[in-house]
Amino acid sequence: MYVAGIDIGSIYSKAIILKDNQVVGSLVKRTGGEIKVASQKLIEEVLMPLGLQAADLRAAVATGYGRISVPFAQKQVTEISCFGRGIGHLFPYVRTVIDIGGQDSKGIKIDDQGSVDDFVMNDKCAAGTGRFLEVMANALEVKLEDMGLLALLSNSPEEIGITCTVFAESQVISLVAKGRPKVDIIAGIHQAIAERIVSMVKMIRIEERIAITGGGAKNIGLVRELEKKLGSKVIVPEEPQLIGAYGAALFAQDLARNE
């Protein structure tokens, strides 16, 4: 019995295929313009090596901001519940999930079943999200995937105010113009993002242990900075970007079993 979890994020779309509890396929792809088309391509591509088609799936659950535009999904579940479920399944001792996505960041409190007890999410603002890092990487002409490592090289991070992505970008550009070392600016950016995320997540009273998910968890500089601000070592799953899709796939499995 095959089931799928599809997570359509603002920047990346993710898919997980489960066969009897085991992950047999996964894929991460840029979302692009038309979500309906993107989700079709995503499922075709992830199923191709398995010799399957969407019609062969017993169930599919969609999550992420594009969840309402996935034609082959029987159910939509929010990314908040999916991240909780995915982490709860993999790490039952985790009580707080911090998800750093492309468009928003979230703090999610879960119980040992991965059920959500409480959550908090950033408002309509890119500061403290993956998008912010992307904008800054562009402004500094550095590859996004190099940002985290570069941040670790700094000994005296710059102070970056992070009230707003647009203001922060012009601040970064003026620091570059002043000839400040890029690594210090990058380290400052990571500090600012971590501050923003931690102050938001504190609204739900953080309990250990803490897991970090989403594309932002792949940034080692950000993870280290978050650990410093949280005063706690965090758990980063092997594929942090795929946790939402994994949780969705677990919900799809429930759906298939209850049929």
Place this chain on the structure above:
Amino acid sequence: MAIEQLLARFNAAVAEPYAEAKKRKEQGQKVIGWLPTDVPEELIHAAGAFPVGVLGTNEHIYLADAHLQTWACSLMRGCLEQGLNGNLDFLDGIIIPHTCDTTRMLVGIWRHALSTPYIDNYLMPRQIDRPSARTYLKGELARLKDNLEKCTGKVITNEALKDSINVFNANRTVLRRLYEYHSTNTAVISSRMLYTVIKAAMFMDKAEHTTLVEELLKELANISTSNDKRVRLAISGGVWEPPEILDMIEELGAVVVADDLLTGARYMGPDVIADGDPLDALAVRQLNRIPFGGFDSTTRERRGFLVETAQNAGVQGMVFLHLKFCEPENYDYNDMREAMNKAGIPNIRLETEYANTSLGQARTRLQAFIEMMGGSK
């Protein structure tokens, strides 16, 4: 009238909030506008004028930006916008209550930027259980009465005021009955419809509104209640804006059965007990209204009231629906959230704005919240 026809009347009143007021104006009646919240409409009514609520706009706001910072709440910016774009030119007067810093400053801006013939600011006591509150408020109501008499050219007799109080009490009574009906028969009319009926009272002739709600109640009495499995929610905050938020709650598998909104439960109760001095009775009603972020009471705290309201209505969760930049709500929120958590009532805060077209994130939060309580579509 059939239920659909009755509901269409309320919908029409909310869609065209100034239609009745303009008709009255054409017929030679004075029209006095009021801003939220708590302006004693009975005084306007007793002076023979037509009271009409001015409750912001979901149209684009830009003229107000020249006078009021964009980080003031969109409710007050929207009220000012309507003054500036000429939509309120028909008013003979406007009463702006002082409920927060923005409303306090708005009166001055209104005087400076607009030429409404009569502009007044209504100053209610903020510490409502201080010994001086009742006496002070009576004096303030007497001042308002004098000014309304000057504006309308009509003396407000005790008798006329008592009659007006009865008209408004009758309206509150039918609204409360409808509210109670909806709380147990949630599947018959939608949450948005219930709140539309309440809001319509702010724009329509009160006696006519009362008659229509009575008719509606008669029709509804014949409808047997179905078993509604949706998640029961309470809402706390200022206004149910943008209105789509209520549709969204229902689409996502929940229903609103309790609130403390200015355009909801706060508009209804309690009645004015008008056997003695009617001004004193109006003052007492004001001091006994359900708690609101703009006022403070040590004996009847808002957080305790909210927990009680949520428990009495048997809700599974509380949505704090706050207007962005609403300071009274921002300051109250922490205490209220803690009280909810302590009482074991799941809660979520959503910040919305008038004229806000992007509700995608609010949808995700609401859906996750409803999923958290075991409900889903």
